[in-house]
Amino acid sequence: MNDPGLGAEEWDRIQRTLHWGGPDHQVTTVNMSTSPDISTFIINDFKDTYHVGDELHVTIVAKDFTGAPKRYGGDFFQAKVYSDKLKASVFGEVLDHQNGTYLARFTLPWAGEASVAVRMIHSSEAVLVLKQHRNTDSNRIYFHGYFVGKNLRGARVEERVECNIKWDGVVLSTQRNCCCEYQDARTRLTWQCRKPRSLPCDALVDHSMGGYRNRMTAPEKALMDSKHVNRWLKGDARLLRVNASNATIGVRQPCKPGLPTPIPAGFYLKDVWTSFVCAARHFTVNDTAKCLKGKNVYVMGDSTSRQWFEFLIQTVPTLKRLDLHSVYHTGPLMAVDMQNNINLHYRSHGLPLRCLKTPLASLHYMSNEIDDMVGGPHAVIVFNMWAHFTNYPLTFFAYNVFLVRRAVVKLLRRAPGTKVVIKTANTGYKDIYGSDWLSMQLDRILREAFRDVGVYILDVWQMTACHYNKEDIHPAPVVIRNEVDILLSFVCPQ
Structure with missing residues (x-):
């Protein structure tokens, strides 16, 4: 890799974060793969009553299509505790024991009833297919x-x-x-x-x-079809009863650069996200305009970051989009609020970009854009990168990430008052061209690369994985609203 400031030791550390177990043999029949219909889960040490702040453990048991327990790991499971009645949910961490069993861990953050749900995004055999095609196709x-x-x-x-x-x-x-x-x-x-x-x-x-181009073999196509991908498991349906507790959960520290992302990073209750990362606020229209007053906001990346640009325009009535005669999906786009002196910009990242026909001159590499920025206390830079890189070798994505990191480091050195926010990947892809598993691998590279740079990493992975809305690569407006609240909390922590 022709690397812009990435040392061998750092690359080794990144590769360790990417390690994923799985089958050590070729899968010859689909029956050998993990079955979402036969695999199950059970709540460990079930109690009649829980309290807010308690930790819940759930064991997942993977079985193949013959009913035999799996003897190796590598299945890609996601788990949540949720309440449809309360419009509440929280993401769970899934730990792979590498023997066909998994442990899902949750914090119970609200009082009331709750249930456990586990789904298999991909079997370990399908993950092997994703790896092979990413590396060779x-x-x-x-x-x-x-x-x-x-x-x-x-x-x-x-x-x-x-x-x-x-x-x-x-x-x-x-x-x-x-x-x-x-x-x-x-x-x-x-x-x-x-x-x-x-x-x-x-x-x-x-x-x-x-x-x-779909070059999958017939068995590979079967492993990636709707019978085997993104399926909810049948498991322990016992209802959790959670009582209020005197203990306080959550954090009160202001939103600032360098904060780690715990699991869970927060939870939904009545469709409102409460962050465990920092004391995120919830913004009215007036609050939003007041927060962004006098700011130059630069949003860069793909269409999921453009959703933030669109949300802000829809939310602040004094923000008016200018017609720059550009292709809307790629930009550049601009909106101006003369009353509050807000300049809002959007530009898609450079190649590779899946888009409608657009002038090549409009597609700028993000690292070059950041290199050309003045920055300063009135500048807010928001970016993401992942969805258009899922099918390429990891070294290509890492090279692009470290180009951007180098540009951000230089920007913060010359203009330390600049606020930089990185939006992580969100869930939504489930196919050979852009699976959530591929997205997650890229997301780990991005987080590791910017771990100590002094930027705010805004986790939207958990926010999209546990919400009740049907998953979409472009999250629903209710999710976007909560994401933007955290963004604004970083810009205006008080």
Whole structure:
């Protein structure tokens, strides 16, 4: 990896955080995989009454489709305690014993009734499929480049070709001189496109998503179909009765950089998220405008961060979006509040980006954008990166993350008053092109890379995994509202 400040020791530490157990043999039949219909869970040491703040343990037992207990780990389970009546939920930590059993741990944070739910996102055998395709089949997602110019007769010509990143393990073509290459001078990242038939390489103008290639075998497709993915387990249905407690749970420290993310990071009650990370506030329209008054807010990343941009515009009536004549999904976008002197910006991250046809010149690498920022006490920078990187080798994502880290470190050095917020990955993907398991691996790299940098890492993984809304890569408005409350709590902790 051509690495921007990433040492061997740090990369080793990251790889340790990515370790995931699983089968040590080739899976020849789907019956050998973990069955979500036969696997089960039981509440350990069940009590007639619990108290707020108690810890609950649940044992998950994985079985294959023949009913035999699994003897190895690696299944990707998610667990929550919830109450539909109270619109309450809390995320649980799942620990893999590497022998076919798992322990889910919860903190019980509200008084009232509650139930336990466990779902299998992927079997360990499906995780093995995801690993193999990530490492050997990166161009299963491809892109289009649009070349525009004039032919020898002077007529306008547009040619569309296939494009992708240039990186070890990603092969656009094995033919020599097949491609046009475009290396960014600062990041040293290279984008490549097949050469057009009649136009020169410098005629590349636009970029878009190309398509998907499914190269899975029949058994692999079975492991990734709806019968085997994202299925709730049948298990212990006993109702938990939780009484109020004199003990105080939660934290009162203000939201500030460098805070760790516990499990759970918070909980929903009546659709309102209470954070265990810091004393997050809940903002009215007036509070939001007051908090952002005099601020330049730069939101960068993918469409899930654009949801924050959209939410703020919908929430603050004095924020008006300007028409920059850009492609909306990629930006750049801008909204201005003249009354409160708020400037709100959005720009998608650079290549690779799955998007509608958009000018290539609009797609800037995020590290370059941050390098060009002045920063300061009136600047708030919010970014995320994960969803468009899931199908590539981990080294490619790590290289991009450390480019951004280097840019952030330099920014905070020259303008220490700048507020920097990183939005983590959220759940929602469940297929070979962008599974939650792949997203989680990228998320671990991002968190580890920025652990000691002095930024606020805003966890939305737990917030999306445990909410009752049907999971979507673009979370529901009620979830976005709670996410933005935490963002604003970091900008305005008092």
